[in-house]
Amino acid sequence: MLAKWVDGQLRRWSDGPWPYSMVKVASRLLASVEMPADGVQQAAYRQLQQSLPSEGKWCVLLPLTHRPDGAWKGSAWTAGNEQANKKPELLVWLYDAEFGLRLAKPEDGETTK
Secondary structure, three states, X not given: OEEEEEOOEEEEOOOOOHHHHOOOOOOOOOOEEOOXXXXXXXXXXXXXXXXXXXXXXXXXXXXXXXXXXXXXEEEEEOOOEOOOOEOOOEEEEEEEOOOEEEEOOHHHOOOOO
């Protein structure tokens, strides 16, 4: 589920029901979010997460921050894979109306690791 920081408040991506803010991403790529360092933002995240279906038990709430270029940015951890000896990685995600949700690339001005 996508959410956005607007004027210091975390809101659903869409003003409609939660399904309008949903995008499907493999859980191996987006397993958990990088929690905000700020305690107030953490509380806002948890409060919005509780409003998700099943309080977010079966989905990840990805908070996005608006960038000057018009895209929105968020960070999330991959699932990792113990059998393949792959540790979770922190990836940067971008969202905009033209391309939708995608992994950031170096040419986007972001690194994915």
